[in-house]
Amino acid sequence: MPKLDPTTDEFRAAGHRLIDWIGDYFERIDDYPVLPHVQPGDVERRFDAAPVADGKPYDALLREFEEKIIPGVTHWNHPSFFAYFAITGSQAGVLGELLSAGLNLNGMVWKTSPSVTELETVTLRWLRDALGLPDNLFGIINDTASINSFLALAAAREAAGLDVRRRGLSGLPPLKIYCSEHAHSSIEKAAIALGLGIDGAVKIASDDRYRMRADLLEQAIARDRAAGAVPIAVAATVGTTSTGSIDPLPEIGPLAAREKLWLHVDASYAGPAGIVPELRWIWEGIEHADSITLNPHKWLFTPVDCSVLYTRNPHALRSAFALGEVPPYLTLTDTAEINYMDFGLQLGRRFRALKLWMILEHYGIERLRGVIRDHVAMAARLAEEIGKRDDLELLAPQMLSLVVFRKKGGDEETMAAFERLNATGELFVSNTRLRGRLGIRVAIGNGATEWRHVARILDLA
Numbered sequence: 001m002p003k004l005d006p007t008t009d010e011f012r013a014a015g016h017r018l019i020d021w022i023g024d025y026f027e028r029i030d031d032y033p034v035l036p037h038v039q040p041g042d043v044e045r046r047f048d049a050a051p052v053a054d055g056k057p058y059d060a061l062l063r064e065f066e067e068k069i070i071p072g073v074t075h076w077n078h079p080s081f082f083a084y085f086a087i088t089g090s091q092a093g094v095l096g097e098l099l100s101a102g103l104n105l106n107g108m109v110w111k112t113s114p115s116v117t118e119l120e121t122v123t124l125r126w127l128r129d130a131l132g133l134p135d136n137l138f139g140i141i142n143d144t145a146s147i148n149s150f151l152a153l154a155a156a157r158e159a160a161g162l163d164v165r166r167r168g169l170s171g172l173p174p175l176k177i178y179c180s181e182h183a184h185s186s187i188e189k190a191a192i193a194l195g196l197g198i199d200g201a202v203k204i205a206s207d208d209r210y211r212m213r214a215d216l217l218e219q220a221i222a223r224d225r226a227a228g229a230v231p232i233a234v235a236a237t238v239g240t241t242s243t244g245s246i247d248p249l250p251e252i253g254p255l256a257a258r259e260k261l262w263l264h265v266d267a268s269y270a271g272p273a274g275i276v277p278e279l280r281w282i283w284e285g286i287e288h289a290d291s292i293t294l295n296p297h298k299w300l301f302t303p304v305d306c307s308v309l310y311t312r313n314p315h316a317l318r319s320a321f322a323l324g325e326v327p328p329y330l331t332l333t334d335t336a337e338i339n340y341m342d343f344g345l346q347l348g349r350r351f352r353a354l355k356l357w358m359i360l361e362h363y364g365i366e367r368l369r370g371v372i373r374d375h376v377a378m379a380a381r382l383a384e385e386i387g388k389r390d391d392l393e394l395l396a397p398q399m400l401s402l403v404v405f406r407k408k409g410g411d412e413e414t415m416a417a418f419e420r421l422n423a424t425g426e427l428f429v430s431n432t433r434l435r436g437r438l439g440i441r442v443a444i445g446n447g448a449t450e451w452r453h454v455a456r457i458l459d460l461a
């Protein structure tokens with residue numbers, strides 16, 4: 001009988017080499033171009049039509065990895081990666097992933113591996129407290145904020161008492177979710193997946209600082225109710241994708257409560273900033289939130305993927321997804337047996353808490369705070385330098401580690417500067433359009449970024 005892995009000899013030898021490879025990569029990351037110089041199909045063409053019949057040694061694979069795969073890689077771990085949300089992994093995170101892969105655990109229910117469930121409970125309690133969030137929140141880790149917003153809004157639909165879980169949507173009036181015009185597209189996707197349709201995600205206009213206008217939200221809810229629709233939730237954003245703007249929870253929260261609507265808060269980018277005490281103003285009004293999603297894989301040095309969903313109403317989440325009867329009296333304490341499969345769509349679950357635990361414990365809260373503080377300070381300095389320039393201007397107020405600016409000359413010059421910046425390969429920025437005007441968007445979030453990396457934007461813009 002052939003064995004898949006007859007011994008661990010090759011594994012050990014290759015494993016040591018791979019750790020060295022990753023160590024070298026982290027040390028020399030500055031030497032890589034952030035953006036690859038490839039055309040669509042270039043990477044695919046390098047591979048044969050089918051895998052080999054007889055296996056190759058790991059040495060050969062590592063060579064092919066360097067020759068065929070690395071040239072097509074966009075280096076998200078690069079300190080000059082400023083596009084999207086500049087998410088970064090970390091050495092502790094990589095080691096956590098490695099251990100998790102070695103164990104290959106599946107935490108569908110508590111019994112399938114108690115440590116998977118209980119470490120998730122512990123790390124999410126630690127994280128909740130470290131972020132300065134209310135202590136009545138139950139947490140679960142899923143892959144992305146998109147999925148977490150979908151799950152939260154499914155809980156909202158359940159909490160609306162329409163018995164959709166049993167009866168489906170047929171015969172019901174249109175259901176509505178409200179979000180700002182700057183909300184992430186995942187809210188719209190959630191509305192599609194929940195059977196509300198795109199029209200079920202109502203976009204509310206924003207104010208001059210790109211924040212949802214609570215007065216227009218109130219009007220939209222009244223208008224929809226008068227037309228026979230059923231509002232079920234408000235999805236506010238703490239840290240919008242384009243500008244990092246923060247919807248006014250102190251106004252939206254009481255309004256949602258008065259209207260008996262679930263308040264979901266998408267804090268997937270900005271949430272980790274709460275780890276820094278002087279940045280906790282981002283949470284003003286968060287006590288009104290029924291659910292909050294935030295991504296350690298965006299701004300807490302956790303390798304993709306790791307997104308957290310907190311809710312103060314785990315019963316609604318459980319009612320939306322658990323199989324069988326859900327006892328309404330069930331209290332979820334940290335010591336109760338939790339079967340996380342009951343709180344979402346998927347059955348199988350990766351051991352994501354392991355890397356989060358490694359990160360929280362290896363770096364410690366103070367070091368994590370220090371790095372996030374630096375990111376915000378570098379963004380503030382960039383905004384200040386832009387303010388001093390005759391040819392550049394901010395297009396939105398600097399928020400946390402995010403800066404959006406433009407050439408004063410207008411869109412054409414801004415586009416030329418944007419293309420010039422990225423064409424160097426030295427750094428990577430993204431762009432956005434605000435009230436019709438093009439902006440260059442700089443998100444700082446890498447654990448190795450220094451001011452000299454950021455300063456190149458000013459040199460090249």
Ligand code: PLP
Nearest residue numbers: 144145146184239240241266268
């Ligand atoms: N919400 C906001 C505000 C975002 O900026 C993003 C992505 O950038 C998302 C949600 C989606 O995150 P994910 O990729 O984890 O689904």
